Amino acid sequence: MITQNEHNETVCRSSRHTRVQHLITADESSLVDLETLLVTLPICSTGRVFIEVxxxxxxxxxxxxxRMTVTWLDRSRRxxxxxxxxxxxxxxxxxxxxxxxxxEMLCEAEAAAHTRVFLLGGYLGTADIVDELTSAYDVDAASIHTPERFGLATAR
Incomplete structure (x- = not known):
C-alpha cells in the first residue's frame, strides 16, 4: 500500500498527488547548503530557486x-x-x-498556504524577504525556513 507521504515516479505522476510549491533563495555563501537542500526534495517538487552571485x-x-526553475542573479550585471x-x-x-x-504566484491566499520557503542567502536580503512575504502576502512565518544564526522569528 502506498502512503500519502511516499514519493516515487508513479505517485508523483498521479493527478491526486498533493503538491506544494517551493521558493528557495541562496547566494554565494550558501551554495553548499542549497545543493544539500535540493537533493533532499522529492522528485515531484515544483517551484523556483533564485541564486544571487x-x-x-x-x-x-x-x-x-x-519541475523546479533555477534562476541565477548576477549582481555585476544589475x-x-x-x-x-x-x-x-x-x-x-x-x-x-x-x-x-x-x-505573480502568491496572489491567492491558498497559494501562500501551499508554499514552503527556504531562504539560504545573506541576512539583509533574507530579512527583507521575510518581511515582504509575511506582511504583503500573508505567508505564515512557520512555512519560512531561515538559517538559525539570523535569529529571525520563524518556526524550525
Missing part, C-alpha cells in the same frame, strides 16, 4: 528536481535601487526577484 564566474551546473547610480548590493537582486515572483 557576485558575477558569472560563480554560475555553474546545479541539480534540482525537474543596477542598485532605481534612480541611483549605485551597484546592486548583496541581497538586493534576491529581494527584487522574490518580490516579483510573489506578486
Amino acid at each position: 557576485p558575477d558569472e564566474s560563480w554560475i555553474g551546473p546545479l541539480r534540482a528536481p525537474a 543596477a542598485g535601487a532605481p534612480g541611483t547610480a549605485r551597484s546592486c548590493a548583496p541581497g538586493e537582486a534576491l529581494t527584487r526577484a522574490v518580490t516579483g515572483w510573489a506578486g
Whole structure:
C-alpha cells in the first residue's frame, strides 16, 4: 500500500498527488547548503530557486528536481535601487526577484498556504524577504525556513 507521504515516479505522476510549491533563495555563501537542500526534495517538487552571485564566474551546473526553475542573479550585471547610480548590493537582486515572483504566484491566499520557503542567502536580503512575504502576502512565518544564526522569528 502506498502512503500519502511516499514519493516515487508513479505517485508523483498521479493527478491526486498533493503538491506544494517551493521558493528557495541562496547566494554565494550558501551554495553548499542549497545543493544539500535540493537533493533532499522529492522528485515531484515544483517551484523556483533564485541564486544571487557576485558575477558569472560563480554560475555553474546545479541539480534540482525537474519541475523546479533555477534562476541565477548576477549582481555585476544589475543596477542598485532605481534612480541611483549605485551597484546592486548583496541581497538586493534576491529581494527584487522574490518580490516579483510573489506578486505573480502568491496572489491567492491558498497559494501562500501551499508554499514552503527556504531562504539560504545573506541576512539583509533574507530579512527583507521575510518581511515582504509575511506582511504583503500573508505567508505564515512557520512555512519560512531561515538559517538559525539570523535569529529571525520563524518556526524550525
